[in-house]
Amino acid sequence: MIRFDNVTKLYPTQNNAALHDLTLEVEKGEFVFLVGPSGSGKSTFLRLVLKEEKPTSGWIRVAGKDLHRLSNWKVPQLRRRIGTVFQDFRLLPNKTVFENIAFALQVIGKSRRQINRDVPAVIELVGLGGKEDRLPDQLSGGEQQRVAVARAFVNRPLILLADEPTGNLDPATSVGIMKLLDRINRTGTTVVMATHDQSIVDQMRKRVIELDHGHVVRDQSRGVYGYAR
Amino acid sequence: MRLQYIVSEIGTGLRRNLTMTLAVIITVAISMAFLGTGMLLRAQAETMKGYWYDKVQISVFMCNEYDRGERCTDGMVTDEQKADIEQVLTAHPEVKTVHFESQEQAYEHFKEQFADDIAESITPDQLQESFRVELKDPERFEGVVSAVAGLPGVHQVQDQRDLLEPFFRVINGLLFGAVAIAVILLVAAILLITNTIRLAAFSRRRETGIMRLVGASNFYIQLPFILETAIAGFVGAVLAGAGVALIKAILIDRVIAPSFLFIDAWVGWSDILVIVPWLLAAGVMMSAVAAFITLRRYLRV
Numbered sequence: 063m064i065r066f067d068n069v070t071k072l073y074p075t076q077n078n079a080a081l082h083d084l085t086l087e088v089e090k091g092e093f094v095f096l097v098g099p100s101g102s103g104k105s106t107f108l109r110l111v112l113k114e115e116k117p118t119s120g121w122i123r124v125a126g127k128d129l130h131r132l133s134n135w136k137v138p139q140l141r142r143r144i145g146t147v148f149q150d151f152r153l154l155p156n157k158t159v160f161e162n163i164a165f166a167l168q169v170i171g172k173s174r175r176q177i178n179r180d181v182p183a184v185i186e187l188v189g190l191g192g193k194e195d196r197l198p199d200q201l202s203g204g205e206q207q208r209v210a211v212a213r214a215f216v217n218r219p220l221i222l223l224a225d226e227p228t229g230n231l232d233p234a235t236s237v238g239i240m241k242l243l244d245r246i247n248r249t250g251t252t253v254v255m256a257t258h259d260q261s262i263v264d265q266m267r268k269r270v271i272e273l274d275h276g277h278v279v280r281d282q283s284r285g286v287y288g289y290a291r
Numbered sequence: 292m293r294l295q296y297i298v299s300e301i302g303t304g305l306r307r308n309l310t311m312t313l314a315v316i317i318t319v320a321i322s323m324a325f326l327g328t329g330m331l332l333r334a335q336a337e338t339m340k341g342y343w344y345d346k347v348q349i350s351v352f353m354c355n356e357y358d359r360g361e362r363c364t365d366g367m368v369t370d371e372q373k374a375d376i377e378q379v380l381t382a383h384p385e386v387k388t389v390h391f392e393s394q395e396q397a398y399e400h401f402k403e404q405f406a407d408d409i410a411e412s413i414t415p416d417q418l419q420e421s422f423r424v425e426l427k428d429p430e431r432f433e434g435v436v437s438a439v440a441g442l443p444g445v446h447q448v449q450d451q452r453d454l455l456e457p458f459f460r461v462i463n464g465l466l467f468g469a470v471a472i473a474v475i476l477l478v479a480a481i482l483l484i485t486n487t488i489r490l491a492a493f494s495r496r497r498e499t500g501i502m503r504l505v506g507a508s509n510f511y512i513q514l515p516f517i518l519e520t521a522i523a524g525f526v527g528a529v530l531a532g533a534g535v536a537l538i539k540a541i542l543i544d545r546v547i548a549p550s551f552l553f554i555d556a557w558v559g560w561s562d563i564l565v566i567v568p569w570l571l572a573a574g575v576m577m578s579a580v581a582a583f584i585t586l587r588r589y590l591r592v
């Protein structure tokens with residue numbers, strides 16, 4: 063589903079590579095934690111998958127597409143097959159829960175019929191039934207993140223990328239979000255989650271890829287966050 | 292493509308940036324108005340050239356009995372002198388036709404061109420007889436002028452284009468000024484559009500960020516911005532078109548034309564019908580292209 067071959071990413075203003083000769087593969091349907099300190103290359107990895115950045119060298123394949131050969135105008139097509147969730151939710155404050163999720167379908171030209179069918183279903187899936195008409199600031203942080211997950215998932219992407227989705231949430235709420243991501247993963251969606259949250263990684267017992275200064279220092283199935291640090 | 296979404300986006304966008312939108316409309320309107328004025332002046336110059344150059348003649352005025360001076364020492368031109376002059380003219384290779392205008396005919400023309408009370412104050416014998424010479428090539432008049440200028444009985448040789456020169460100089464000057472102002476204002480309009488787009492893109496960065504993330508096409512993301520600017524440009528150009536029409540209806544038809552009765556060559560409404568669509572197209576295109584280029588920078592994929 064995601065395959066990196068000898069990928070190096072250098073940012074023009076920095077001397078050290080953000081990713082250094084990275085080779086890894088994420089299979090379809092996997093749930094992968096990307097861990098490592100700040101600046102270890104987690105976000106760069108996610109941005110490369112979305113083709114928000116281009117690698118300095120190396121090959122990347124995502125959802126069967128060779129990103130090297132993917133022309134710029136086809137990038138939106140790629141992103142429709144990838145859902146993305148961020149630490150800061152990124153909801154539109156003047157739109158309701160329903161409208162926020164529907165927005166993702168509207169702007170890729172889906173019909174109103176399809177929106178009226180898919181949005182309520184995904185609201186139900188993330189457990190926000192009955193809160194369709196709330197505005198984001200009338201929701202708790204956990205609920206807002208559920209809206210963001212719903213928006214990322216409503217188009218049934220092949221891959222869900224999550225960049226510290228629990229970073230702004232308390233532990234109990236985080237567990238709820240993780241259960242949700244796990245449920246999404248069980249539908250066959252590949253989930254890649256960058257996180258600092260040690261307890262979550264330890265609880266989930268999924269594959270863990272640890273990055274440090276752009277190198278993979280650990281790739282472990284059913285891993286924990288790390289050794290005593 | 293969901294039309295409803297785009298329409299509502301344009302509506303909110305225009306309202307949110309109302310002051311900047313108005314600034315764009317006004318600058319586009321003024322720059323297009325000057326451009327339109329320039330086109331109007333050009334059309335006016337062309338109309339006048341067409342009107343006059345067809346009729347351009349060399350007029351060889353001959354002495355009448357009241358003329359005095361070094362050319363007309365003997366008073367009224369004699370028949371022999373007239374025959375000599377006509378002979379020189381008809382023999383000249385550049386001359387196409389020679390037409391004699393008597394004092395009576397000159398008086399008739401005078402009456403046509405000026406109000407009756409002026410015409411009544413003079414008599415035919417105060418006017419001059421003349422040969423009206425049509426040239427094969429209106430550009431090559433010097434040879435004919437010098438051939439007859441010194442002949443006895445000739446009071447004055449007038450190339451009619453000399454009379455028109457000042458007119459065209461004024462028109463060309465105005466034309467240059469109008470186009471120069473139009474260009475300066477056009478630059479101002481483009482800078483304003485750039486700034487407006489930048490503000491609009493910034494105020495909507497959340498929306499556009501999410502749109503990029505969920506895979507909306509570039510075209511779809513940029514379209515509301517481009518249409519907004521194009522609408523502002525269109526409104527500005529419509530105002531400019533109305534301004535040009537007013538210049539024609541009021542300034543030319545009511546003010547200038549009545550004070551230059553002897554000129555019967557003014558831009559018509561058909562010229563306006565050509566100019567206004569150009570202004571609309573230029574206003575819309577300029578705005579849309581400026582928006583498009585700005586967006587390349589501020590809404591990167």
